[in-house]
Amino acid sequence: MIRGAAAALLALAASVAAALDFDPAERAAILSHGPWPPAPTADTSNRVAGHAAAIALGARLFFDGRLSADGRVSCASCHDPARHFQDGRATAVGRAVGTRNTPSVIDSGGQRWYGWDGASDSLWAASLRAMMQPGEMGGTPATAAALVRGDPTVREAYRATFGAPGADDERVQVDLAKALAAWLTTRVSPRTAFDDFRDAMERGDEAAAARYPEAAQRGLRLFVGEARCNTCHAGPRFSNGEFADIGLPFFLPGGGVDPGRHAGLRALKGNPFNRLGRFADDGGAGAVATRHVQAEHRNFGEFKVPTLRGLAHTAPYMHHGRLPALDDVLRHYNLIDEERLHADGARLLRPLGLSAAQLADLRAFLLSLSEPLPSQATPGAPHVGAKGGPGGGASPSGPAR
Numbered sequence: 001m002i003r004g005a006a007a008a009l010l011a012l013a014a015s016v017a018a019a020l021d022f023d024p025a026e027r028a029a030i031l032s033h034g035p036w037p038p039a040p041t042a043d044t045s046n047r048v049a050g051h052a053a054a055i056a057l058g059a060r061l062f063f064d065g066r067l068s069a070d071g072r073v074s075c076a077s078c079h080d081p082a083r084h085f086q087d088g089r090a091t092a093v094g095r096a097v098g099t100r101n102t103p104s105v106i107d108s109g110g111q112r113w114y115g116w117d118g119a120s121d122s123l124w125a126a127s128l129r130a131m132m133q134p135g136e137m138g139g140t141p142a143t144a145a146a147l148v149r150g151d152p153t154v155r156e157a158y159r160a161t162f163g164a165p166g167a168d169d170e171r172v173q174v175d176l177a178k179a180l181a182a183w184l185t186t187r188v189s190p191r192t193a194f195d196d197f198r199d200a201m202e203r204g205d206e207a208a209a210a211r212y213p214e215a216a217q218r219g220l221r222l223f224v225g226e227a228r229c230n231t232c233h234a235g236p237r238f239s240n241g242e243f244a245d246i247g248l249p250f251f252l253p254g255g256g257v258d259p260g261r262h263a264g265l266r267a268l269k270g271n272p273f274n275r276l277g278r279f280a281d282d283g284g285a286g287a288v289a290t291r292h293v294q295a296e297h298r299n300f301g302e303f304k305v306p307t308l309r310g311l312a313h314t315a316p317y318m319h320h321g322r323l324p325a326l327d328d329v330l331r332h333y334n335l336i337d338e339e340r341l342h343a344d345g346a347r348l349l350r351p352l353g354l355s356a357a358q359l360a361d362l363r364a365f366l367l368s369l370s371e372p373l374p375s376q377a378t379p380g381a382p383h384v385g386a387k388g389g390p391g392g393g394a395s396p397s398g399p400a401r
């Protein structure tokens with residue numbers, strides 16, 4: 001009898017599960033976070049972007065420690081595919097312990113700025129930065145050229161992508177970074193419960209939309225509404241690609257400060273590998289932003305707005321990795337110290353003062369932006385939504401010119 005009543009109640013609960021009644025403004029905001037995966041974008045500064053041979057070479061190089069000074073540190077040492085392409089540490093450990101958290105490099109294609117401070121203006125320049133950074137891999141043009149000239153397999157893959165290596169070692173190293181960027185662009189994170197909900201909403205499929213947990217829906221409503229998270233965490237990647245100061249301390253543990261975007265802009269301007277330099281394959285045509293952007297006082301303490309996709313796998317959080325768990329992040333936004341914010345951030349951020357139940361809803365929503373890590377552990381395993389892959393790119397497409 002009791003069991004029958006419980007079953008009836010359960011059936012009733014299931015039949016009334018529904019999508020919340022989102023108003024037109026909320027619907028528009030929600031739809032703007034998709035579709036996923038996004039259409040691939042072209043990087044005109046990288047002549048081998050999208051080329052099968054380059055993608056195959058990049059897939060190999062990503063796991064190759066020989067790009068580093070001591071032969072032991074590969075890109076994957078920090079950007080581990082089994083961990084959503086990051087390392088789970090507060091700050092990176094390569095040849096030395098760094099001061100910044102390793103960001104995931106899945107979904108890294110198509111951004112305007114790279115690095116927490118935006119010191120790179122292309123995916124290949126960011127890849128090169130890591131390769132050369134003394135504390136990370138400490139590679140040099142000579143290290144890269146020795147790998148290409150010394151290993152017949154790499155040499156052949158290089159030749160299939162770029163033609164015969166010339167005498168300019170620096171160019172060879174930049175080419176390897178471009179192959180890495182070509183491969184990284186094919187790494188796209190899987191669709192999530194949120195994406196299914198968003199698409200169901202778009203096609204007006206109430207039944208499918210109702211499968212998305214109500215707590216996540218309530219959290220989503222907060223995200224695009226009262227909490228205004230989407231002013232910065234915008235679009236399909238949940239990042240507007242820009243920089244903001246969210247009131248985190250920028251003092252470094254050993255003394256000194258991390259000035260963030262302010263120093264990043266100066267590094268960008270002086271970087272011979274930026275999109276205005278001789279290695280940009282579009283002759284600087286795509287460098288409008290790089291040419292015009294200027295360091296201003298307000299950039300001090302600004303860091304790049306990170307994606308929120310895959311969040312469940314990328315703790316600890318923030319540029320310095322000092323917030324161990326998602327609840328710490330939510331507490332930060334809920335109690336934010338306005339004294340700490342520069343003028344620009346203050347306009348967007350204020351203490352949210354959300355209740356415990358609301359924070360739980362926001363958390364449920366944020367976690368719905370991650371999927372379990374199924375096939376990502378195996379390099380070369382096909383990714384949902386990934387266009388081409390190291391496997392698919394195995395056939396050389398001939399010299400790319």
Ligand code: HEC
Nearest residue numbers: 074075078092093094101102114115116126127130131136
């Ligand atoms: C020692 C750990 C370590 C290694 C090894 C490493 N990285 Fe990184 N990577 C980082 C850290 C830390 C950052 C953030 C740097 C910053 O903000 O200054 C980063 C940032 C990046 C970014 C920018 C991501 C974004 O969205 O802004 C890309 C791309 C990248 N790395 C690619 C690579 C590639 C390709 C390799 C191999 C050539 C590599 N990394 C090797 C730690 C590492």
Ligand code: HEC
Nearest residue numbers: 227228229232244248303304305306317318319329333348
């Ligand atoms: C003013 C722009 C802005 C707003 C509004 C904003 N964020 Fe952020 N968010 C950022 C920036 C910038 C960072 C990185 C800061 C840093 O590392 O110094 C960040 C970091 C995060 C992170 C850590 C991600 C990671 O990989 O380390 C999470 C989670 C997050 N925000 C969630 C939210 C939520 C939830 C809201 C709404 C309550 C929100 N953000 C509102 C700009 C913003």
